[in-house]
Amino acid sequence: MSFFLAAAAAAPASGTLDKVKDMLLDKVQTLVIALIILVIGWFIVKYVCKIIDRALRKSGVDPSVAGFVNSLAKFGLLALLAIVVVSKLGVDMTSIIALLTSAALAVGLALQGSLANFAGGVLILVLKPFKVGDFIDDGAGHEGVVTSIEIIYTRLLTPDNKVICIPNGALANSAIVNVTHEDDRRHDIAVSVTYGEDIEHIRQLLLDIAASSRFVTTKEKPMVFVSAFTDTSVTVVLRLWCKTSQYWDALFDVQEKIRKTFDAEHINVPHNKVDVTVMNEEK
Numbered sequence: 001m002s003f004f005l006a007a008a009a010a011a012p013a014s015g016t017l018d019k020v021k022d023m024l025l026d027k028v029q030t031l032v033i034a035l036i037i038l039v040i041g042w043f044i045v046k047y048v049c050k051i052i053d054r055a056l057r058k059s060g061v062d063p064s065v066a067g068f069v070n071s072l073a074k075f076g077l078l079a080l081l082a083i084v085v086v087s088k089l090g091v092d093m094t095s096i097i098a099l100l101t102s103a104a105l106a107v108g109l110a111l112q113g114s115l116a117n118f119a120g121g122v123l124i125l126v127l128k129p130f131k132v133g134d135f136i137d138d139g140a141g142h143e144g145v146v147t148s149i150e151i152i153y154t155r156l157l158t159p160d161n162k163v164i165c166i167p168n169g170a171l172a173n174s175a176i177v178n179v180t181h182e183d184d185r186r187h188d189i190a191v192s193v194t195y196g197e198d199i200e201h202i203r204q205l206l207l208d209i210a211a212s213s214r215f216v217t218t219k220e221k222p223m224v225f226v227s228a229f230t231d232t233s234v235t236v237v238l239r240l241w242c243k244t245s246q247y248w249d250a251l252f253d254v255q256e257k258i259r260k261t262f263d264a265e266h267i268n269v270p271h272n273k274v275d276v277t278v279m280n281e282e283k
Helices: 002-058 063-088 093-110 112-127 168-172 199-212 244-264
Strands: 135-137 143-149 153-157 163-167 184-193 223-229 234-243
Touching: 002 063, 112 143, 112 153, 112 168, 153 168, 163 168, 184 199, 184 244, 199 223, 199 234, 199 244, 234 244
Parallel strands: none
Antiparallel strands: 135 143, 143 153, 153 163, 184 234, 223 234
């Protein structure tokens, strides 16, 4: 009799153990499948991002735009992969979406400045007020060559080799001077001469100097005009054009030629004079 009672008690225990084993096996199987999906999906995301990056660069898209788009694509694909893996694990997606929405709202409120910079970066990349390689002035005392346009910051390299990181939001909401946007730039070089000098002679000298400089372009003819009168001098301006890439070369070359020519022609250039009178008092 006791044997039958023991067998009857062991039967439910054996059935429960089998159910636990089946449940664990099912969970392990689900976990393994989710892990396989994660690994394979990770490699697929990397491969797709490489294809996108290669296609953007072959199409001639600006490197900053290509990097920005590739980053967004990678983030989106990884988010989609995470949703697939979590769904495979049997997690209720309604709860996950509600949690992500709440987290996104909290993060958005905490990072308003960063979101504004992100939006500014998008505007810069879409509207293209400047691009990588341009020399810009942000109107706040920062100027330099744009080395990269990132999601939050734009980096400038100054003429004295310093790096400035400017938030994209500030750049998107300010007046930007793009110095190198056009191929040619204009110089207005002012010189002062005394009233006794012949203006026509000065004009011809300056025009000859402009014609002799290899940095001055012939896209527009140089011109010379009188711009101002002071108590002691007449201000004459030489207006010329040069390639943007040779802006400083043209300025330095023409200014040096003006000085040498004026010295050779004995052109009087006014300068401040101080008269000192020494008085000896006899005691």
